[in-house]
Amino acid sequence: MDTTQRTDQQRSADRRRRELLEAADRVVLRDGPHASMNAIAAEAGITKPILYRHFGDKGGLYAALAKRHTDALLDSLRAALDAPADRRERVEATLDTYLAAIEARPQVYRFLMHPADGGQVGDPGFDVGKHSVPLLRRMGEELAQVIEDRVDLGPGGQQLARVWGHGIVGMMHAAGDWWLGERPCSRAELVRSLADLLWGRLAAAGDKVGGPGF
Numbered sequence: 001m002d003t004t005q006r007t008d009q010q011r012s013a014d015r016r017r018r019e020l021l022e023a024a025d026r027v028v029l030r031d032g033p034h035a036s037m038n039a040i041a042a043e044a045g046i047t048k049p050i051l052y053r054h055f056g057d058k059g060g061l062y063a064a065l066a067k068r069h070t071d072a073l074l075d076s077l078r079a080a081l082d083a084p085a086d087r088r089e090r091v092e093a094t095l096d097t098y099l100a101a102i103e104a105r106p107q108v109y110r111f112l113m114h115p116a117d118g119g120q121v122g123d124p125g126f127d128v129g130k131h132s133v134p135l136l137r138r139m140g141e142e143l144a145q146v147i148e149d150r151v152d153l154g155p156g157g158q159q160l161a162r163v164w165g166h167g168i169v170g171m172m173h174a175a176g177d178w179w180l181g182e183r184p185c186s187r188a189e190l191v192r193s194l195a196d197l198l199w200g201r202l203a204a205a206g207d208k209v210g211g212p213g214f
Contacts, residue, residue, distance in 0.1 A: 020044050020054055024065055025108070032107035033114045036146075037061070043137065066112055066135050073101050074142055081146060082212075091198060096191045098172050102180055103187060109180065115174075136173060141164035152206045 023044035027095040028035045037058060041048045055061040080093040113132050147153075153160045171194065179190050192207025 001041045008214070017054055020046075020051065021064060021068055024061060025068075028065065028111045029105065029107050032110040035111055066132075069108060070135055070138060071110065073098070074139065076101065077143075078146075087202065088195065088199065091202060092191050092195045095172065096187065099176055099187050099190065103174050106180060113177070136169055137166075137207050140169040143169055148208075150208055151202075152208045171197070 018190075020040075024035070024040045024136070027039045027043050032040060037048055037051060040061070041051045044051065055064060076097050080097045083090055085093065091122055093183055112135065121132070139163070142165070142173055144162040147164050148158055148161035151157075151161070175190065175194060185193075
């Protein structure tokens with residue numbers, strides 16, 4: 001097989017994988033954490049063994065969906081952090097971007113973060129707990145790198161940036177999960193309250209010399 005044939009086959013496989021992920025997204029938007037491999041295969045018009053052939057198992061499909069949505073969310077968070085505004089406005093915009101994302105697609109959020117009570121007969125739910133922690137860890141590391149690159153935290157700054165990054169992600173996740181379930185206040189009120197909690201130390205830290213600023 002020559003290089004052109006291999007490239008064409010890879011493109012075809014990549015396109016088919018995207019189509020299957022889009023079918024999975026449609027099922028997740030409809031069923032949330034109760035989405036099943038049976039339902040996803042039916043939506044894609046294929047059999048379950050073919051779905052397994054592309055993703056290996058439920059964990060492989062979950063990981064692919066998690067990466068797809070986490071990549072999009074991180075792109076949005078980076079855009080909020082890079083917006084031409086003062087630091088407090090960027091902090092609030094970043095918090096609001098996360099909350100707006102889970103509010104806009106709550107079923108996707110629940111699929112990624114909440115295990116189902118039980119799947120269809122013969123098709124148990126996705127093992128969400130096994131995969132959601134790495135997703136949050138990735139977000140924490142990404143935010144930690146942003147903080148380290150932009151904020152002068154003094155001696156031990158790298159370790160402190162990781163503490164802040166994972167702490168902020170944990171706070172956003174826990175507060176957002178509670179808010180999405182109970183809706184005790186408006187999104188704007190929650191953003192302001194969380195920003196107030198973060199602001200004291202963030203306001204005191206200077207920009208890192210040679211960095212892009214924060």
